[in-house]
Amino acid sequence: MSRRPAVMMPRWILLPAAVGAVFILLPIFALLTQVELTELPSLLSSAAALSALWLSLRTALLATVLCLVLGVPLALMLSQLRFRGSGILRTLILLPLVLPPVIGGIALLNTFGRQGLLGQSLEVLGVQIAFSTAAVVLAQTFVSLPFMVIAVEAAIRGVHKEVVEAAVVDGAGPTQLLRSIILPLIAPGLASGVVLAFARSLGEFGATIAFAGSLQGVTRTLPLEIYLQRETDPDAAVALSVLLIAVAVIVIGITRPRTAPDALR
């Protein structure tokens, strides 16, 4: 892969760039200084912490899979279809990005809850979502899906028209075109979508507490456990936060492909 030519940069941008980096890194550093290393193992090996970690990993992974299954087709549709109101639809689909997560949770409650729009029908089918792990996954998917859509849509728009046209001239059908041409070309965007969606799901708090509740092993994910621990044991809360950071760094490190997408390089 050829290196991109260095862009001419004015030197003065280094100052705000450094301030920006310090602004992010300093609080994380400050958090790390609060950790009592000797107590870390005992703080992290409690049954509550372990079940919260395990629940967070499971639900965030499931939510990411859902984001892939639903988000990629959605992004394809939004990038290709031009109909009246498609712009409005696109704005509405990205709404969870700006919506306070607690409001997202209330919206989900009004949809899937017992008194919600779909709640009655779901209850007839014997499905009760509230206070279940499924509710956690739904909450995470709701807030994470727009990240996947944005990342993938940007990647699709970056695919050169000529490549697609050439494939069509060579006789590729729509599904073949998608599988052999589009998906490989947007792989970096897809990867960053996965990373963003997983990270957002892992950190999800507001929608989960409003929609799913908080019960150890069922709905109490790591962010909820952190918030709860802070009530009585701030040290444990900090230790769990470090655990959450570590998990995020590891998973993002694994997921991020060697050929990192431009957006992340």
Place this chain on the structure above:
Amino acid sequence: MRSSAGLLALALLVLSGCSPAPAEESPSAAQNAADQQISVFAAASLDEALRTVAREYEEDSGVSVLLSSAGSADLLAQLEQGAPADVFIPADLQTMQRAESGELIASPAQPIASNTLVIAVPEGNPAQIDSIQDLDTGSAGSSESSSPSLVMCADQVPCGALAQQVAEAADITLSPVSEELAVTDVLGKVRSGEADAGLVYSTDALRAADQVDAVEIPEAAEFPNLYPAAVLRDSPQPELAQDFLDFLSSAPGQEALDEAGFGPRSGTGFEPEDQP
């Protein structure tokens, strides 16, 4: 890169410039009540009632009250990090004790109000809950499907610890479907009809009276939750802060709290600190 340390120093300078101005700025203003204000950090459940009290106090004394309402633990964390405030009113004694042991408090805390636990049920009481015994799941914790879905606070949160005490006094076992992080979250689940019952404070049920009904718990009367109030050590105007506390304990202050559903400030369980 050699200048990164300098940048860091610069950033710190800029940031420290953002912190509130030193309180000693206007030492002579103590006589002039017109432009004085005190900052009160109070538990979220007190918010509405304290707004009323603050308005009356402002009319009475000319001192404006800046009310900052949040969860007790949030407020304590902010105070520990040096948030400027004059008065602290958490929702439980434990939080106040943590503030005392952190040497944040200037004078012994005094209770200003109390609150008792009730069962909040969605309007119309669909699960027909008439007493706390209806929430008993038995020692075996069986009959998951038939028992009403109960939501309460987690043990670590004051309202959860209180609920456990009440359950023990009533000799029942509670099996909640969710142990929430705050009493407002419990109320939210009942308001939306998602849960059949929730254990909340009587003031919470009163505030949401248009959407929830309250079922009294006789056993809860023995466990009132007290709201202690104290002047903060870093308050630049302790006399003014104490004056506001006195107003809270006075007839007009107590009246406003009573109207919001709070109980009397004297109750069992409050051990006043040694007087200086």
